[in-house]
Amino acid sequence: MPLILISGFPSSGKTYRSEQLKEYFAQKIAASEDARISKIKIHHLNDQNLGLDRDVYGAARSEKDARATLSSAIKRDLTATSIVIADSMNYIKGFRYQMFCEAKAQRTPSCVVHVGTPADKCRELNKKALADGTGGYQTDLFENLVFRYEEPNGMTRWDSPLFTVPYEDETPPLEELWETLVGGKVKAVKPNSATILAPVTEQNYLYELDKTTSDIVSQISSWQKDHPGESGGEITVPGVENVIELPANPLGLPQLQRLRRQFISMNRTHNLSKDRIKDLFVDYLNDTFQAA
Ligand SMILES: Nc1ncnc2c1ncn2[C@@H]1O[C@H](COP(=O)(O)OP(=O)(O)OP(=O)(O)O)[C@@H](O)[C@H]1O
Structure with missing residues (x-):
């Protein structure tokens, strides 16, 4: 079942959007009479529930380890009966490509939801989160992450289909996402020789x-x-x-x-x-x- 890769600047509202998706998908699953759908489990993965501190992004080594933790969790949770919401910055295109290949190898659809909150707005939300103690990154780290961000590009296979969610939108395009990923509007990636084992050692x-x-x-x-x-x-x-x-x-x-x-x-x-x-x-x- 599908992999939803969330991507966006720090403090852009990735968890906020993931919760909206999770809630909508959970309702759809609960209301479905189709046995294939009613047994779907949703896995919401983010730094908080993977036990990763924001400081990991401060050094290349710890950030690499954090990516490996996320990648293993995605691999573990992506099964025929689950939806995985990978709620992280996912800002390195090479990483998104790897996860796209992973979904393909599992013969399941994937998509990218780009939380398109502009940098200025994120800066404001970040400051607020720091001030009220609910989250936020130290200013230098925040700026550095914004600078390093590799924006998803819907023209590449690994970033498509791409759904960009403007800050002002009440919700992501929930029904469209559901139809695309679960409702069969787009079939699971066709198995090709990339997913079929060749008889070589x-x-x-x-x-x-x-x-x-x-x-x-x-x-x-x-x-x-x-x-x-x-x-x-x-x-x-x-x-x-x-x-x-x-x-x-x-x-x-x-x-x-x-x-x-x-x-x-x-x-x-x-x-x-x-x-x-x-x-x-x-x-x-x-x-x-x-x-x-
Ligand atoms: N579109 C929005 N409308 C209203 N509030 C929003 C919106 N987007 C984000 N927020 C608020 O901004 C704050 C930061 O959002 P959130 O924690 O979801 O960001 P994040 O991208 O997951 O952060 P992090 O990079 O730390 O994981 C939260 O208080 C959230 O409720």
């Missing part, structure tokens, strides 16, 4: 993942060498339907290697077939270039 798989992505990176590098000063361009990878659409500025090798490492770490547990690795890596590169 793990060692082979990691080798293939490394080799296949490395070959593609080399292909991009040599294309750029052969086309100096050219802006954009398309590269066809043998056996892959989609072409690589290069961005306007040439890509440096360190940047390409970084993307390759990210892709490997996101997909090392999937066990995809060789052809599927090529397809997915090309899609991943295109999505990243487009979202940049």
Whole structure:
């Protein structure tokens, strides 16, 4: 059952919106006579109920651990009979991508609800929460988090469908969300070879993942060498339907290697077939270039 990734600035109202979603979904579940729906459980995950302090965002190391805690909780709770509301800033697009892959591997729909409260309003809510002791981040940390925030982009697969909720709106589009995720308006992600285990050993798989992505990176590098000063361009990878659409500025090798490492770490547990690795890596590169 679906994964709802909440995303928004600090103190933007993510918990406020999550509670509205939870309440509406709980009513729908209680009122349903469909056995498939009435057994759904809702899991609301946020820093508070995962035992994470706001200070974790003050250092890269503790923030990484906090993300790992959230990610394990999502993996644990995302089952065929549950709805998971991941009420956290979820501001790193790489993390949203990983959770999208997780939902896909579980053959369940996912979406992003962007709590679109503007930074100024969040600043005001944050100050108020600090003053009345109900929450809030220290000013430096708050500003830093706003600065680092990577806004969801509904054009990328991992941020879609994207529902943006303006501060003034009474509620998120509750019925639309329900219909989209549970009511069958959009079917669960079709299983494809990304979710079907290929008959290779793990060692082979990691080798293939490394080799296949490395070959593609080399292909991009040599294309750029052969086309100096050219802006954009398309590269066809043998056996892959989609072409690589290069961005306007040439890509440096360190940047390409970084993307390759990210892709490997996101997909090392999937066990995809060789052809599927090529397809997915090309899609991943295109999505990243487009979202940049
Ligand atoms: N759209 C809104 N209308 C009215 N009040 C709101 C709205 N959005 C947020 N608030 C209020 O602002 C305060 C902060 O909201 P909330 O705690 O939900 O933010 P948050 O994004 O979950 O914060 P954190 O980043 O600490 O997790 C709360 O008192 C909440 O009731």
